[in-house]
Amino acid sequence: MSELECVFREEWGRILSALIQALGDFDLAEEVLQDAFSSAVVEWASGAPRNPRAWLYATAKHTAIDIIRRRSNFAEKQVELMIREECRTPKVIEIEEDSIVPDERLRLIFTCCHPALPAEAQVALTLRTLCGLTTEEIARAFLLPTATIAQRLVRAKTKIRKAGIPYRVPSAPEVSERLSVVMAVVYLVFNEGYSAALGDTLVRHELCAEAIRMARLLHTLLPEPESEVDALLALMLLHDSRRNARENADGELVLLADQDRACWNRPQIDEGCALVQSVFQRGRIGPYAIEAAIAALHAGAAHAEETDWRQISALYGRLFALHRSPVVALNHAAAMSMAEGPEAALPLVDALKSSLEDYHLWHATRADLLRRLGRKTEAVRAYQRALELAQNEVERRFLSRRLAELNV
Amino acid sequence: MQYLLLIYENEKRFAAGYDPAEMKEYMAFGETYGKAIKGGNALQATTTATTVRVRDGKRLTTDGPFAETKEQLGGFYLVEANNLDDAIEMAGKIPGARLGCVEVRPIETFS
Numbered sequence: 001m002s003e004l005e006c007v008f009r010e011e012w013g014r015i016l017s018a019l020i021q022a023l024g025d026f027d028l029a030e031e032v033l034q035d036a037f038s039s040a041v042v043e044w045a046s047g048a049p050r051n052p053r054a055w056l057y058a059t060a061k062h063t064a065i066d067i068i069r070r071r072s073n074f075a076e077k078q079v080e081l082m083i084r085e086e087c088r089t090p091k092v093i094e095i096e097e098d099s100i101v102p103d104e105r106l107r108l109i110f111t112c113c114h115p116a117l118p119a120e121a122q123v124a125l126t127l128r129t130l131c132g133l134t135t136e137e138i139a140r141a142f143l144l145p146t147a148t149i150a151q152r153l154v155r156a157k158t159k160i161r162k163a164g165i166p167y168r169v170p171s172a173p174e175v176s177e178r179l180s181v182v183m184a185v186v187y188l189v190f191n192e193g194y195s196a197a198l199g200d201t202l203v204r205h206e207l208c209a210e211a212i213r214m215a216r217l218l219h220t221l222l223p224e225p226e227s228e229v230d231a232l233l234a235l236m237l238l239h240d241s242r243r244n245a246r247e248n249a250d251g252e253l254v255l256l257a258d259q260d261r262a263c264w265n266r267p268q269i270d271e272g273c274a275l276v277q278s279v280f281q282r283g284r285i286g287p288y289a290i291e292a293a294i295a296a297l298h299a300g301a302a303h304a305e306e307t308d309w310r311q312i313s314a315l316y317g318r319l320f321a322l323h324r325s326p327v328v329a330l331n332h333a334a335a336m337s338m339a340e341g342p343e344a345a346l347p348l349v350d351a352l353k354s355s356l357e358d359y360h361l362w363h364a365t366r367a368d369l370l371r372r373l374g375r376k377t378e379a380v381r382a383y384q385r386a387l388e389l390a391q392n393e394v395e396r397r398f399l400s401r402r403l404a405e406l407n408v
Numbered sequence: 409m410q411y412l413l414l415i416y417e418n419e420k421r422f423a424a425g426y427d428p429a430e431m432k433e434y435m436a437f438g439e440t441y442g443k444a445i446k447g448g449n450a451l452q453a454t455t456t457a458t459t460v461r462v463r464d465g466k467r468l469t470t471d472g473p474f475a476e477t478k479e480q481l482g483g484f485y486l487v488e489a490n491n492l493d494d495a496i497e498m499a500g501k502i503p504g505a506r507l508g509c510v511e512v513r514p515i516e517t518f519s
Contacts, residue, residue: 114492116492116496162514163492163512163514164409164411164489164490164491164492164495164514165491165492165493166490166491166492166493168491168493170493174493174497
């Protein structure tokens with residue numbers, strides 16, 4: 001990555017958040033910041049300025065003021081005020097001082113993840129504005145046409161403007177409702193990058209990295225520490241720590257039990273585990289905290305055989321008490337099969353038939369239990385059904401391999 | 409900005425009249441947000457509604473609301489709010505939001 005690319009990655013969201021605050025206009029802010037980066041390509045050829053952030057911010061803001069001046073409509077008093085204020089501020093000072101680029105990223109993320117926007121627009125807008133991904137990159141990551149993403153972005157920005165969605169951090173009584181939307185967006189971005197889908201590996205890694213960056217940002221910027229935010233950060237760090245071990249050289253999925261644990265990212269595991277510990281010490285355990293604790297128990301086992309399945313099973317039980325979903329119940333049963341054996345778990349899995357019959361992982365879990373119980377014919381049938389329902393290529397290849405092993 | 413808060417509820421609940429306790433809540437809402445409320449009314453049941461269309465210059469009048477829905481528009485407030493969040497805050501305080509729902513629509517301004 002060139003120096004300018006690094007600056008872009010690091011600074012785009014931060015500077016854009018400040019520009020939106022100053023200009024009150026998403027589109028204008030984006031346009032002038034893009035221009036500033038274009039100018040930087042030329043102007044920084046002989047070396048970057050001492051404070052790249054302040055340079056970009058000042059350059060973008062001056063361009064914006066020029067644009068506003070040229071526009072015939074001077075009606076908005078606020079804009080005039082801003083310009084007058086601007087005239088008093090010498091450009092030199094701006095470039096010297098970093099403090100004049102306020103960090104408004106919290107406002108930006110809460111606005112992008114406003115519940116009045118549809119979920120898919122929240123994701124696209126957050127990736128575009130806060131993370132600086134291009135429309136094409138977002139489209140590639142979600143395997144959608146660029147025009148679809150572009151349209152989502154336009155509609156979202158129009159709604160922000162027309163419906164009066166404010167650019168602010170919600171007040172205390174609203175924060176928990178609003179934060180859960182933000183966390184859902186962050187986790188969705190992570191899962192899109194983490195799920196073993198085919199497609200551009202680089203883009204997928206990028207999404208995981210961006211999700212982790214966003215969680216770190218929340219962790220750092222929120223005025224009050226939020227256990228669930230820390231837990232989400234821990235959960236993603238722990239999952240992501242296994243990234244290099246979960247696919248073999250041929251791009252095939254490697255199950256947790258078969259992964260080379262030496263390839264796990266230890267510093268990331270240590271950071272994740274420390275976060276989980278501090279969350280559990282503070283109390284107020286939410287769903288992300290429980291999931292993070294489960295991931296921490298996996299990460300803490302030096303060998304697959306040493307995994308503390310009893311505790312994992314108990315944690316899934318606790319998760320189910322908070323979130324009564326059949327998918328959580330399925331995970332609980334799978335963990336229990338490891339703690340107490342497949343015969344104990346099979347009735348629990350069978351009991352979920354009516355709600356999960358069309359879910360490939362229900363059939364795959366059932367197939368695995370039947371295989372371990374030596375009920376080969378039934379296992380084959382369940383793997384076949386799972387294979388019929390699975391969409392994802394990597395998962396399909398895994399299921400086919402299992403099926404082939406049984407048919408030997 | 410101005411917003412219209414549209415209150416949708418199953419109107420069967422009001423077939424036998426309004427619950428006095430609920431009426432009191434509406435009064436209290438009106439007092440709390442007196443400054444912000446620019447207008448508002450309860451509507452009579454959709455059984456009293458008439459729908460008018462003009463097609464090819466001809467007026468067509470039919471009985472009933474324009475669409476049969478599970479929940480019906482039963483009342484509205486026109487409010488002045490700083491932004492959508494403030495309007496949502498107000499919408500959440502309308503008693504009808506607990507059983508039905510309140511749609512928040514920004515008022516269009518023509519310049």
